[in-house]
Amino acid sequence: MASPDYSNLAALREQFDRDGYLALTGYFSRERIDMVLAAIARLIEQQPREVVVDNLATGQRTFWADADGRETRRFKFNDFYLLSPEVRELALDKDLSELLALLLREPAVLCNSLNFQKGSNQPKHIDSLYMTPQTDHALIATWTAFEDAHPDSGPLVYYPGSHKIPLFRFKDGTPHAGPGEMPNWTAYIEAQMKERGIPEKIFLAKKGDVFIWHSDLVHGGGAINDQNRTRNSLVCHYYGEGDCRKLNCDLAPLHRGYWMRRLRQSVTLPPESFTTGGRTFPEKAYLERYPDVKAAVAAGTMPSGWVHYQAAGFKEGRGV
Ligand SMILES: O=C(O)CCC(=O)C(=O)O
Ligand SMILES: [Fe+2]
Numbered sequence: 001m002a003s004p005d006y007s008n009l010a011a012l013r014e015q016f017d018r019d020g021y022l023a024l025t026g027y028f029s030r031e032r033i034d035m036v037l038a039a040i041a042r043l044i045e046q047q048p049r050e051v052v053v054d055n056l057a058t059g060q061r062t063f064w065a066d067a068d069g070r071e072t073r074r075f076k077f078n079d080f081y082l083l084s085p086e087v088r089e090l091a092l093d094k095d096l097s098e099l100l101a102l103l104l105r106e107p108a109v110l111c112n113s114l115n116f117q118k119g120s121n122q123p124k125h126i127d128s129l130y131m132t133p134q135t136d137h138a139l140i141a142t143w144t145a146f147e148d149a150h151p152d153s154g155p156l157v158y159y160p161g162s163h164k165i166p167l168f169r170f171k172d173g174t175p176h177a178g179p180g181e182m183p184n185w186t187a188y189i190e191a192q193m194k195e196r197g198i199p200e201k202i203f204l205a206k207k208g209d210v211f212i213w214h215s216d217l218v219h220g221g222g223a224i225n226d227q228n229r230t231r232n233s234l235v236c237h238y239y240g241e242g243d244c245r246k247l248n249c250d251l252a253p254l255h256r257g258y259w260m261r262r263l264r265q266s267v268t269l270p271p272e273s274f275t276t277g278g279r280t281f282p283e284k285a286y287l288e289r290y291p292d293v294k295a296a297v298a299a300g301t302m303p304s305g306w307v308h309y310q311a312a313g314f315k316e317g318r319g320v
Helices: 009-019 030-046 085-091 094-104 182-196 241-246 283-289 291-299 305-313
Strands: 021-024 052-055 061-063 075-078 108-116 139-145 156-158 201-203 210-214 219-221 233-240 250-254 257-261
Touching (some): 009 021, 009 094, 030 085, 085 108, 085 233, 094 108, 094 139, 094 210, 094 257, 156 210, 233 241, 241 257, 283 291, 283 305, 291 305
Antiparallel strands (some): 021 210, 052 075, 108 233, 139 210, 139 233, 156 219, 250 257
16 A cells, blocks of 8 residues: 655545545554553553453453453553553654544544454444544544554454445434444445445555544454464544533643543452452542542542442442
């Protein structure tokens, strides 16, 4: 794939509007990627209790420190951006944040990051189904290759022009997927893509390539033919500044964009792990996470977040 002409921004935007993606080959140097990889390796080793992972085989969410089967490397690492300035610098790189603002038509707010060491195996989807922006289409994603992709490692697959398919409305009238409703979306999108003759494409990335996709571009993780192959990559999602301001999010500026300061993903741990497990209950973060509990504690009807967690929180499926 030829490298786009980064100096012709108008042409890049036109291409993105038409196709729903931009493939930026050789965007980051291999050395720059190595620096970020080293920072991530340090984090994983030094702060494993801050790093929240999803096991791709079981769907279970845990701290990296507690994860079973680490040697399989089939994990999604959540939100390194909250912990690592190096990840933020990459995700909101000076030129990249400029380009994202141009494509989104407003500054981009980095609001989540996912690091995959192996293929995601994710079925076809559009990101707005799960990370639904307040304003339709005000979401954009980047996918950065941390190593060269092999065809058997489950490379990224995408469907050019699929972002123009009108958004499916779920039972509640929104484009946010409700529980059990995905089969309806899949049937809709398959029919639409067939009617439009949209082909499937594979992005066989080289280390340092960046693939940018539109909020509503259909994509997924390709078939993994060789389970031993890694496919180290970083996915970042960005909302538009306008929506984030409306929601009063805590935004930290970086180059032409922002990153959202927020609590890390929560993990559901049995209360015993704080009594016999040698952990400290994160009282302050728990109250911050659950304003109803905070209000009850302030009103004196609940002694503490910790008491709430033992009596009700854990059973209600709340995490820490
Ligand atoms: O990297 C992949 O295989 C797809 C990831 C993805 O679709 C996402 O995180 O939104
Ligand atoms: Fe996605």
